[in-house]
Amino acid sequence: MSSKYSESGVDIDAAAAALKGIGNLIRSTWGREVLSEVGNFGGLFEISSKYREPVLVSSVDGVGTKLRVAFISGRHDTVGEDLVNHCVNDILVQGAEPLFFLDYFGCGRLERGIIEDVVKGLARGCKANGCALIGGETAEMPGFYADGEYDLAGSIVGVVERGSLIDGGRITEGDSVWAFPSAGLHTNGYSLARKIIFEDAGLGVDDDIPGTGRSVADNLLEVHRSYLPEIRVLRKLVDIRGLAHITGGGLLDNIPRILPDRCSVEIERQKWDTPPLFSYLGDKGGVDDEEMHRVFNMGIGMIMIIPASDEKKLVTEGLRWKPFPVGTVIKGERKVVLK
Amino acid sequence: MSSKYSESGVDIDAAAAALKGIGNLIRSTWGREVLSEVGNFGGLFEISSKYREPVLVSSVDGVGTKLRVAFISGRHDTVGEDLVNHCVNDILVQGAEPLFFLDYFGCGRLERGIIEDVVKGLARGCKANGCALIGGETAEMPGFYADGEYDLAGSIVGVVERGSLIDGGRITEGDSVWAFPSAGLHTNGYSLARKIIFEDAGLGVDDDIPGTGRSVADNLLEVHRSYLPEIRVLRKLVDIRGLAHITGGGLLDNIPRILPDRCSVEIERQKWDTPPLFSYLGDKGGVDDEEMHRVFNMGIGMIMIIPASDEKKLVTEGLRWKPFPVGTVIKGERKVVLK
Numbered sequence: 001m002s003s004k005y006s007e008s009g010v011d012i013d014a015a016a017a018a019l020k021g022i023g024n025l026i027r028s029t030w031g032r033e034v035l036s037e038v039g040n041f042g043g044l045f046e047i048s049s050k051y052r053e054p055v056l057v058s059s060v061d062g063v064g065t066k067l068r069v070a071f072i073s074g075r076h077d078t079v080g081e082d083l084v085n086h087c088v089n090d091i092l093v094q095g096a097e098p099l100f101f102l103d104y105f106g107c108g109r110l111e112r113g114i115i116e117d118v119v120k121g122l123a124r125g126c127k128a129n130g131c132a133l134i135g136g137e138t139a140e141m142p143g144f145y146a147d148g149e150y151d152l153a154g155s156i157v158g159v160v161e162r163g164s165l166i167d168g169g170r171i172t173e174g175d176s177v178w179a180f181p182s183a184g185l186h187t188n189g190y191s192l193a194r195k196i197i198f199e200d201a202g203l204g205v206d207d208d209i210p211g212t213g214r215s216v217a218d219n220l221l222e223v224h225r226s227y228l229p230e231i232r233v234l235r236k237l238v239d240i241r242g243l244a245h246i247t248g249g250g251l252l253d254n255i256p257r258i259l260p261d262r263c264s265v266e267i268e269r270q271k272w273d274t275p276p277l278f279s280y281l282g283d284k285g286g287v288d289d290e291e292m293h294r295v296f297n298m299g300i301g302m303i304m305i306i307p308a309s310d311e312k313k314l315v316t317e318g319l320r321w322k323p324f325p326v327g328t329v330i331k332g333e334r335k336v337v338l339k
Numbered sequence: 340m341s342s343k344y345s346e347s348g349v350d351i352d353a354a355a356a357a358l359k360g361i362g363n364l365i366r367s368t369w370g371r372e373v374l375s376e377v378g379n380f381g382g383l384f385e386i387s388s389k390y391r392e393p394v395l396v397s398s399v400d401g402v403g404t405k406l407r408v409a410f411i412s413g414r415h416d417t418v419g420e421d422l423v424n425h426c427v428n429d430i431l432v433q434g435a436e437p438l439f440f441l442d443y444f445g446c447g448r449l450e451r452g453i454i455e456d457v458v459k460g461l462a463r464g465c466k467a468n469g470c471a472l473i474g475g476e477t478a479e480m481p482g483f484y485a486d487g488e489y490d491l492a493g494s495i496v497g498v499v500e501r502g503s504l505i506d507g508g509r510i511t512e513g514d515s516v517w518a519f520p521s522a523g524l525h526t527n528g529y530s531l532a533r534k535i536i537f538e539d540a541g542l543g544v545d546d547d548i549p550g551t552g553r554s555v556a557d558n559l560l561e562v563h564r565s566y567l568p569e570i571r572v573l574r575k576l577v578d579i580r581g582l583a584h585i586t587g588g589g590l591l592d593n594i595p596r597i598l599p600d601r602c603s604v605e606i607e608r609q610k611w612d613t614p615p616l617f618s619y620l621g622d623k624g625g626v627d628d629e630e631m632h633r634v635f636n637m638g639i640g641m642i643m644i645i646p647a648s649d650e651k652k653l654v655t656e657g658l659r660w661k662p663f664p665v666g667t668v669i670k671g672e673r674k675v676v677l678k
Contacts, residue, residue: 058382
């Protein structure tokens with residue numbers, strides 16, 4: 001068949017070949033709740049009948065310009081995990097357990113190795129979080145993306161009993177503010193970080209970032225952490241009144257999203273050391289302290305607010321990432337005060 | 340504040356201003372089931388307790404290169420509706436009613452007018468289908484997209500009782516095959532259509548496409564139809580054994596997705612006239628008949644398979660888009676035979 005369609009830049013058969021290898025990766029994330037097969041129009045997921053008043057919690061996100069680090073280093077097998085973990089945290093802060101995930105991959109031309117690596121990362125992240133990769137769209141759009149480049153977005157659906165929703169509404173003056181350590185930049189601040197590292201400092205992906213003992217690629221591709229296992233354990237021990245995922249906007253903009261009126265949060269900045277990567281970015285880029293705390297996570301991936309009286313119940317042994325106290329809820333107008 | 344971040348190409352304040360106007364558009368799609376507010380980490384949606392064995396049905400899609408027609412004509416307020424309707428149909432074919440939708444908008448720099456228009460289309464589509472626009476991600480990624488360009492994807496979640504799933508499994512020889520008329524190309528075949536119209540024929544967006552009596556822009560931006568209202572009515576009248584959404588791959592590749600082993604479908608091609616837009620594309624592009632039926636929908640947006648004995652129960656009065664008979668299920672190996 002002389003294919004006019006392939007002349008227009010889209011080759012359906014070549015795309016099908018590029019996608020052939022990923023079916024098993026996708027199925028590896030499925031439990032018994034998944035009723036559909038790869039190739040169905042929609043993914044089917046049966047909700048457990050154990051929920052009495054189930055509320056679905058859903059979020060959508062992209063990887064952002066962290067993708068460009070994947071492009072220039074040729075490492076495409078972790079950005080999918082970044083995306084899944086980011087989305088898991090976004091619904092976790094409302095108390096939800098993940099059910100399933102769907103991804104969108106847009107590119108100019110499908111390249112088999114790249115799409116397989118991206119799906120590897122998605123599947124790894126989904127499995128680790130007990131989340132089924134139930135659907136995906138792989139769009140070949142000639143002229144929209146440069147050769148070898150792509151965009152990657154995804155959405156997650158989770159569930160929580162209505163009575164177990166975490167919404168910050170019960171946060172009150174005197175509550176204790178705890179922080180979970182992040183790993184690198186997670187998925188925020190990459191446009192500025194890339195400008196400082198590649199343009200201002202003129203480093204290449206394989207060069208070491210001074211003070212970190214690791215290469216640019218290793219630093220910038222560190223995987224966004226999921227705090228699901230930690231929160232699962234801790235919410236059985238203490239009354240978690242609020243959780244804030246530290247994404248774009250940093251500590252300064254994300255904590256206020258869960259604060260009730262008349263509450264602010266005071267963060268004692270000396271409670272943790274700024275990781276060397278952030279110190280390097282601030283120094284080299286001449287970025288002032290406030291902007292650093294708005295653009296970057298500064299070493300904190302998740303904030304947890306609990307009653308001060310519950311502090312003694314916090315057992316962090318066995319957790320991969322241990323939370324530590326960083327501040328207090330004070331009277332105020334939904335602000336973060338860095339002290 | 341001297342913003343280093345805006346020098347890197349991302350201006351958080353400008354982006355916030357561009358997004359300010361769309362909150363009301365988004366809220367206009369919400370019913371009582373939506374428990375969250377704009378700006379929450381995740382969207383909250385309460386599932387009605389009326390379901391006994393609820394199965395969630397989910398799908399993700401993009402608009403594809405139809406977006407380029409929006410770019411060159413400067414009309415951005417319908418592509419969102421295309422996307423919602425496409426997704427609604429994708430879960431409708433498994434019997435699901437839509438619950439909520441999330442969109443992903445990726446661009447180089449947020450432009451207020453464009454994002455508002457895109458969300459207008461999303462909101463219009465969501466409202467028409469009774470679907471809540473519960474979340475969205477607007478990603479500003481300098482260098483990923485050309486000025487004024489963007490990518491738009493979205494995912495939908497719907498629900499169906501397990502016993503009411505439509506999966507094609509009961510389709511049998513002798514069943515009757517019906518078709519719902521499409522409006523234009525829906526969202527498939529745009530790379531080839533644009534090549535034929537803009538490159539081969541050298542037309543501009545405001546030129547008429549011969550035989551259609553309408554401009555290129557009007558033809559190519561016709562909104563993808565949702566068949567939800569039609570199927571809602573008809574499934575009360577007849578036993579719908581299978582539904583196929585005619586998307587990329589056309590009648591030839593989409594109908595087999597729902598056929599059981601040992602069934603094929605014979606389509607009597609003289610049962611409907613090829614709309615003038617498709618005739619023009621085939622003639623001007625020199626595209627053979629088989630490829631036309633694989634790349635384009637050829638005037639059919641949805642295929643419905645019912646028992647022949649139910650034909651007399653099909654009352655199509657009052658429907659916006661009336662189905663008509665186009666063929667029969669025959670013995671075979673999951674193929675479509677054009678007669």
